[in-house]
Amino acid sequence: MSAEKKTGREPCCSKLKMFLAAMSFVYFAKAFQGSYMKSSITQIERRFDIPSSLIGVIDGSFEIGNLLVIAFVSYFGAKLHRPRLIGAGCLVMAVASFITAMPHFFQAHYKYETTISQSSDSNGTESILPCAVNTDNEHFTEESRAECEKAAGSSMWIYVFLGNMLRGIGETPVMPLGLSYLDDFSREENTAFYLAFIQTMGILGPMFGFMLGSFCAKLYVDIGAVDLDTIAINHKDSRWVGAWWLGFLITGVVMLLAGIPFWFLPKSLPKQGETKTETNSKAQEGEQDSFIPDGNKNGTPSNKPAPVSMGALAKDFLPSLKKLFSDTIYLLLICTSFIQVNGFIGMITFKPKFMEQTYGQSASRAIFLIGIMNLPAVALGIITGGFIMKRFKLNVLGAAKISIGASVLAFCSLLIQYFLQCDNSQVAGLTVSYQGAPEVSYQPNSLISQCNMGCSCSLKHWDPICATNGLTYASPCLGGCQTSTGVGRDMVFHNCTCIGQSPLSYANMSAVLGQCPRKGDCDYMFKFYMGVTVIGAFVSACGATPSYIILLRSITPELKSLALGMQTLIVRTLGGIPPPIYFGALIDRTCLKWGVKRCGGKGACRIYDSGAFRNTFLGLIYGLYTLSYLLWGILYNRLSHREKKLTLKEQLKAPDQDGNDVAANGNGNAPSAIVKCKEDPDQETTI
Secondary structure (H helix, E strand, O other), X not given: OHHHHHHOOOOOOOHHHHHHHHHHHHHHHHHHHHHHHHHOHHHHHHHOOOXXXXXXXXXXXXXXXXXXXXXXXXXXXXOOOHHHHHHHHHHHHHXXXXXXXXXXXXXXXXXXXXXXXXXXXXXXXXXXXXXXXXOOOOOOOHHHHHHHHHHHOOOOHHHHHHHHHHHHHHHOOHXXXXXXXXXXXXXXXXXXXXXXXHHHHHHHHHHHHHHHHHHHHHOEOOOOOXXXXXXXXXXXOOOOOEOHXXXXXXXXXXHHHHOHHHHHOOOOOOOOOOOOOHHHHHHHHHOOOOOOOOOOOOOOOOOOOOOOOHHHHHHHHHHHHHHHHOOHHHHHHHHHXXXXXXXXXXHHHHHHHHHHHHHOOOHHHHHHHHHHHHHHHHHHHHHHHHHHHHHHOOOHHHHHHHHHHHHHHHXXXXXXXXXXXXXXXXXXXXXXXXOOOEOOOOOHHHHOOOOOOOOOOOOOOOOOEEEOOOOEXXXXXXXXXXXXXXXXXXXXXXXXXXXXXXXXXXXOOOEEXXXXXXXXXHHHHHHHHHHHHHHHHHHHHOOHHHHHHHHHHOOOHHHHHHHHHHHHHHHHHHOOOHHHHHHHXXXXXXXXXXXXXXXXXXXXXXXEOHHHHHHHHHHHHHHHHHXXXXXXXXXXXXXXXXXXXXXXXXXXXXXXXXXXXXXXXXXXXXXXXXXEOOOOOOOEEEO
């Protein structure tokens, strides 16, 4: 043991490494929880029949929770017991997950919209006349609709909103207090590697979160409560709702476990590599038994600051805030970060929907591919960035070069994605005419054609069938189908008059339930898309750790926790809350066919114009990232000037060739210095 102290080696199970392990697990847990929320967006949207703009508000409630408390937690928490505050935050996040899942247990069973009314005969086959059935749901009055929605529990999305907001409150102390605690007690050269390790472990969370989201999306929402043989849709249908609530119960338990170690860690630790007496160590570890300092009990060690009151901390808050925001580099870092986060949050929130609508992937497969391909690339990129920082011992300017270079290369991969496109799904009356000619229509009347004009068809409902001519019809009625056979998912519709309007003649005028698959070349294009996104994710992640280092090394140590907290506050307020809302609102404008709620009224979107969706989605991302690069250029210029000033200051402080010490005064000019003559050490002269 004495040998370890003499050489400055650290025990393999030191408290700092225990904190590092605990931080890694809690980063995994919170990322696991947050990514599952992202992966469940589509399922929640369909379950509560809400538009993308409202789902954006729900998604942004996490940042609203952060906004409420992060400034105070970051500032006051730095003076209090940081590990225990992190443990309390984990407990709050676990409770938040359970609240989010609560609506499922109070809602009635999910009933998807359908226009098909079935009557089975004795041998299990069916014979219906879809074309003769009028299922238009216009009989709801305002009073009856209100009563129906209350019974259906369609407004219970508010609990999801509140649970997500509470999760944001609980997550507040983790990043600013955890990273500042680690940076305070670790060697400077180890900080970048430790941050990269934590972030890498954290990135495993989204990988497992998206995989769990994919699994739950394939399970029917009311699994165990309904007979699945009676369900006529599958997980590829836009009306399908997966067991979104199940994942929140799992993530809540994981978060509960992640918070336990922090209750047993000390308030402070000896600096890594330094040796201290056993008495001093015990005094440091046992001094605090609560969040708020109690004052000196048996005397304070000479190297520890005296406890301060909450009033004194509050009095010093505004001056510290003023000092922090007078730093130009810090302001530029904040602006660059929140603009880039705008693009990233909007992209990750609606990326599964983009893959679903542009490339015809099911929601569960899109979520699974993001988790199994993109996120491991991000993990590898983060650890690569941290390794480069440690291997080459780069300064702030070097970190800025890596961060900017990685961001620009990732932007190039985004530009390539624009040209990897597929044609719209062929839906008669929406993306093509009934004769098969390409056209895009947002008008409900375009669903009416000569072949179905005699039918009393609902223009609101979405109940797609795939015909033998390769076209999708919005419902069997709109396809002009006269009869059907089979039950459930095996139902087949016959004598569909609209199939006869196609340019090619089809002897078999039948159709099956569900949308027609995209053309074969779309799968080929999707493989290219996934390859480009994986490369872009890796390159972009290489700049993550250097970006943290720029922030940590540009701020004075006493303001580090406050700087991290304020950055998180501003970035999550301006970069986390608005993007899901305005991305969702603009994406809603590209909807071709809205669903109908159980009680009438507009529900969730069933199909989008994929070309307009792509232009809106990628166009917003391009604009935001381009603006961030302009700010990166200004920031790099300021960092260069600061680095030159620091270099000049060090040169002025360095001893000259004769061994005389030269110091710089506060004005930056060469000052007068008192130097002892070599001949007579007692004689002083002024230069």
